[in-house]
Amino acid sequence: MTGRRVSFTAGTLLLEGTTQRDDVRSAGGDWVWDARVGAWRCDAVHYRAAVERLREVAGGCEDRVPAWRSVRWPGVDIHTLRDEQQAAVTAWSPTRQGCIVMPTGTGKTEVALQIMAQTRVSTLVVAPVRDLMYQWHRRILAGLGYDAGVIGDNVFRVRPVSVTTYDSACIHMAKLGDQFGLIIFDECHHLPGPVRQDAARMCAAPMRLGLTATPERSDGRHVELDALIGPVVYEMPISAARGRTLADYDVVRIPVQLSAEEQARYDGLSREVRGYVMRRREEDPKYGWEDLCAETGHAPEARRAMKAYYAKKAIEDRAEEKLRVLEDLFRLHALEPCIVFVGSNAMARDVSRRFLVPCLLSHCGKKERLEVLQGLETGTYPALVANRVLDEGVDLPEVKVAVVVGGTASSRQAKQRLGRVLRRSGNARAVLYEVVSAGTTEEQRSRHRRKSDAYQGTRHRRI
C-alpha cells in the first residue's frame, strides 16, 4: 500500500497515511488508534515485530524509524572468549533479542563487547548506576577503541555508541529511542518498574540484550523482561562458576554486642515501637507498618514510634563496637587490601574518619572514584569503604578480604556483594566477614542472607 509510513515520535511509533477504518491490528501488533493526531500508535519496543508484520500482511509501508547507523570500531582488542562465554554469544545470535544470565565475575562485559564487535551498529548501554556507566565507557574504549558518549551524571553527550543509567534512559528514551540499533541492559533485573520500563518500551532498537546474574525479582516482575528485552537465551548457574573462575571463600560471621548504653537505648526504643503497634493491634488486628506511616501526620504518638524505629536502626547501623571489630580485622589483614561494605553513608564516613581510609560515596566525582579504586589496586591505599554504590558490577581490584557491616537481606545483593570479593587470585581462599549487631534485627537479616544460593556449601565460623 502506498502512502503509509511508520515514524518514531516521543517513544512511540506512529503509523500515518492510514485512517481509523484501516484496521491495522488485523496485521498483528499492538496498534491503537490515536484520534489526537489521526494516526495509529504503538510502543517503540514493538518496532521489529510490527514492521515485519506490516510488510508481510498489510502490503508494507515506508519505514522512517531507524536513525541508527553502522559503526566501525577503531580498534578491537578483546580476549578470546572462554567456552561458556562463547556459548552465551552463540545462544543470543540467532534471534538477537534476549537475556543472558551469568554469575558476577564470569565476564558478562566481555560477552557484551563481543556482541557489539559483531553487530557493528549504534549501541546504547544502560547501567544501574553512574559508576558502572563510566566503567562501561572505559571497557568500550579498551575493548573496541571507541570513545562512547555519556548520558547521565549531568552529562548529555550523545554519540552513535553511548552509555547511560536506567534513570537517565527512562527520561531521555522518548527522544533517543530511534538512535540505536542495539540496546544492552546491564543488570537487567533493574528494568521492570512501572515507569522505568519506559527505558525499554520507548526504544525501537531491533537488537536487544539483557545481562544479569540474578534475573528473579521478589515482586515477580522479572517475567516482563521477556516482552521488554526477550527471553532468557543462556543461563550459567552460579555453582558452575565457583571454584573454577571464582576463588573459594569462607564466610565468617562476627556478632558484636551493643555497648551497655547502646543496648539500654535500643531496648527502650524497641519497647516503644512494639508497645505502640500492640496497642493499635488491639483495635485493628491487621495494623502494620504502612498504617503506621500513614498515621504519623496526625498522631504524634505514631510519629514518636516511627522516630524510635529509625533511632533503633541507627544504633544498629553505627554501633561503636563495629569500629572496634574493624580494627581487629584490619590488624589481622594488615598486609592485604580490604574492602568494607557498610549500610549507610553516615557509617561509611564514620569508618573513613576513624581509620583515615578512603570511602566511595555517591558524592565522589568520577576522578576521585577512579583514583581510589586504582589506589587500592596498586597498594597505595590499604582499604576502602563503600556503601551501596559498589553493590553491583563495579570492577574492583582483586581483594581477598571483605567485610560487610550491616546491609539488607536480599539475595541479589548478597550474591553481588560476594561476587565483588571472590575474584580469582591464585590459590588463596577469600574471606568474607559479616559484622552484625547481636540480638537485633540485623542478625535476622544475616541469617536470611546466608540462605541464598550463593552461600550454599560455604563454611561458617564464629570468632
Place this chain on the structure above:
Amino acid sequence: MLTRELAIAEYDAGRIVPDRLTRTAHAHYAGHAERMLLVYRHGVGRTRRQLHLAVKSVFADEDDCPSRRIDAFCKLLDDASKYGRDTGGKAAALRRDVFHRAAALHPLVRKVDRLFEHAEAEVKAQIASELGRPWQQINDELFADVFEFQRLEEFRGYPDGPALLARYNVAQVQAALFGAVSMTVDATDDFKTILRYAKLARMMHTIIRTGPGRYRMRFDGPASVLRRTRRYGAAMARFLPALIACRGWRMHAVVRTRRRGFNVRLNLSPEDGLNSHLPPPEDFDSTVEEKFAAKWGTERRDGWLLDREGEILHSRQKVFVPDFVFRHEDGRTVLMEIVGFWTPEYLEAKRQTLRTFREHRILLAVAERLGEQATELPGETITYKTALRIADVLERLEIFG
C-alpha cells in the same frame, strides 16, 4: 517543586486530598513560616544539615506536623537558596592528601603494641601539624562537599510567611499530580494562557466544545493512548501554577496511587483559593486590542456582542484562539484576530494557522505598516493605522452574512 517522597495526601471516597494549610485550622503556622524564613535569612554560612535541624526545631512543640511536611518546607526553602558546591574539588583534594599520609600508617589503632605502633590520636595530630591546621578543622572540611554539609551562600527566599505557606499548598497539589495519568480542565476563560502553558509543558490535548465559550480540555502525553501511565504527571505538575493563575476553570485529574495502583480523583478550582506565584494572565496582548474592547463595551452593536478569546479552533494538535469573537443575536459568529507588528517567522506561523482553519469565518485586523507582507495573509482583512475603528469592523462583519 517537591519530590515524590515529600507528598502528603489523604484519600476520601475515591478522591485524593493533598495536604493543605489553611488560615483557620493552621493559624499558628503563620508564626512557624516567619521563623523558618528567619532561619534561612540569617543562615548564610551554615550547612544544609544545620539549617534543616533549625527548621525542625521550629516545629519541636508542634503536635500537628508530619515530619514529611517539615522536609517539604526544607525543600521549598532550599529551592530558593544557593549553596556552595565546592566546584574546585577542595574537599576531595584534602581527602586525597590526608588518606595518602595515613596510608603507610595503616591500621590506626586505639592502643599501640609491638606489631602496630600507630595510634589514631597521634597520627591525626601529626597530620594536622604537617598541614599546619588543627585536626578539628580538617575533620570538619573532610566531607564539606557532601550534600548535607554544603554551606548556604545566598537565600533569595519568599517575600513573607504567607507566600511560603501559599507555595507549600500549591507544591503539595503538584506532588499529588506526579502520579496523574490524565488531567481535564473545564474552562470558560483564559484559553490562550491555558493552552500555551500546556504546550510549554509538552502535553498533548483533546479539546471538546461543551457550549458557547465553554471547553473541556483533556491533557496527557503521547503514550497515554497506549496505557495509563504516570509518565506525564511531572508535566502536569509543572503546568499547574499557570492554571491556578487563570480564571474560570475547574480541573480534575485521575491520579494512580503508587502503592496499590488505584485510580483516585483530584479536583481543583479557583474556589479552593490556591495562590499561584505567577501573575494572572494579561487581559490583552496589545493596547490595540485593549482599546478596541473598551470602545466596543458590553452592549450589542447592530446585533453583535463582543467576546474576548471566546472560541478555540483546533485540529489535531494545532490550536488557535482568536483575540475576539463576535456573536450575533441571530446566531452568527465571526472570529477576529489582530495582527500587529511582528517578525517574519511570526507571520509565517500565522499564515500556516490561518490555512489550517480556513473554513472558519475569520476576520483579520492588520496593522497598515505591515504593508506588503500583510497581503500574503489569507482571508478577509481589514487594515488599521493606530486604532481599530468600530464602524469599519461592523461593515466587514456584514460581509460574512
